[in-house]
Amino acid sequence: xxxxxxxxxxxxxxxxxxxxxxxxxxxxxxxxxxxxxxxxxxxxxxxxxxxxxxxxxxxxxxxxxxxxxxxxxxxxxxxxxxxxxxxxxxxxxxxxxxxxxxxxxxxxxxxxxxxxxxxxxxxxxxxxxxxxxxxxxxx
Amino acid sequence: xxxxxxxxxxxxxxxxxxxxxxxxxxxxxxxxxxxxxxxxxxxxxxxxxxxxxxxxxxxxxxxxxxxxxxxxxxxxxxxxxxxxxxxxxxxxxxxxxxxxxxxxxxxxxxxxxxxxxxxxxxxxxxxxxxxxxxxxxx
Numbered sequence: 544x545x546x547x548x549x550x551x552x553x554x555x556x557x558x559x560x561x562x563x564x565x566x567x568x569x570x571x572x573x574x575x576x577x578x579x580x581x582x583x584x585x586x587x588x589x590x591x592x593x594x595x596x597x598x599x600x601x602x603x604x605x606x607x608x609x610x611x612x613x614x615x616x617x618x619x620x621x622x623x624x625x626x627x628x629x630x631x632x633x634x635x636x637x638x639x640x641x642x643x644x645x646x647x648x649x650x651x652x653x654x655x656x657x658x659x660x661x662x663x664x665x666x667x668x669x670x671x672x673x674x675x676x677x678x679x680x681x682x
Numbered sequence: 683x684x685x686x687x688x689x690x691x692x693x694x695x696x697x698x699x700x701x702x703x704x705x706x707x708x709x710x711x712x713x714x715x716x717x718x719x720x721x722x723x724x725x726x727x728x729x730x731x732x733x734x735x736x737x738x739x740x741x742x743x744x745x746x747x748x749x750x751x752x753x754x755x756x757x758x759x760x761x762x763x764x765x766x767x768x769x770x771x772x773x774x775x776x777x778x779x780x781x782x783x784x785x786x787x788x789x790x791x792x793x794x795x796x797x798x799x800x801x802x803x804x805x806x807x808x809x810x811x812x813x814x815x816x817x818x819x820x
Contacts, residue, residue, distance in 0.1 A: 558814075559684075562684050562685045562810075563684050565685060565688065565807065566685060566687050567744075567745075569688040569691045569692055569744075569803050569807065570744050570746070571745070572695070572800060573691050573692055573694065573746060573747050573800060574731075574733055575799070576702075576731055576747075576792070576793075576796055577731040577732060577733050577747055578730070578731065580745070583745075644799070648799070651803065651806065655806050655809075655810055658810050659810065659813060662813055662817060665817055665818070666818060666819075669817075669818045
């Protein structure tokens, strides 16, 4: 049974993190006109690795490790647990706001597509489980 | 479910932007207002935004927006020499409001774009939540 739900557990963690990231990006877009606001983003790969306790992430996620270009790692703190980082500004702004609307919108769409993908994985897992519980006569 | 907070975050941005649109509307409406008997003409108004942290159940705060204040532009009003105007002062000058119509139009476009962006964020969040509700059914 544990083996059957392993993948489901992993996808559930991924879904939670995707929802979290969606909220962070929504906050960035909301603050596009706020003076002095510093855009933030999540290093998804390392956040997932941390959330799943290094077990599944190593084998199932083959994404890039560490900091992606355009992200500055921040030190230890409460936000570091989630892998929250400050996005590096692509252009300087007079009001020192570092939200890059093009990038935020791209990340937002990317994240929502991947959220849906994770949902679909979960649905397939559930269907797989239900199918394997059926008796052969049920068809 | 942290996605529900998106409606609070984007909602706060939408209401802030609509307040900004409101001030733009009153500025544009008063672009040709002349000074009354007290000699004071309409001064252009501008809202300032501020990040407001919204508490979430999982501890990481979400970043909403609020209007922290409305400031008046203290630049002197536009003066036009028109001695025939009943509002003219002793030297024949009429003081108009200090609203710059071009600035206001730029402000308006920026506000409406941000408004649209946040509406789109909410629509996407709604779609994702609806699909989450159907989890395990398909």
